[in-house]
Amino acid sequence: MRKRLSLRAIFAIPLFIAVTSLIGLVTALVGNDLWDALSWLTLGLPVAITIWALMKRRV
Secondary structure (H helix, E strand, C coil): CCCCCCHHHHHHHHHHHHHHHHHHHHHHHHCCCHHHHHHHHHHHHHHHHHHHHHHHHHC
16 A cells, blocks of 8 residues: 655645746746846756656656
8 A cells, every 4th residue: 555645745846836837937037147146046947847748757
């Protein structure tokens, strides 16, 4: 029988992705230059994580 996962274990990564996306959206609205770079990084991170997970799953 498998060990039950806690809510923290289940929702840690999705919560991190959601918070990162929210930070990216807010920084995109707030400013320019450095803020734009930060928004690109934080909005690109969920995409990179998704691609990584799909590639890992297929192997």
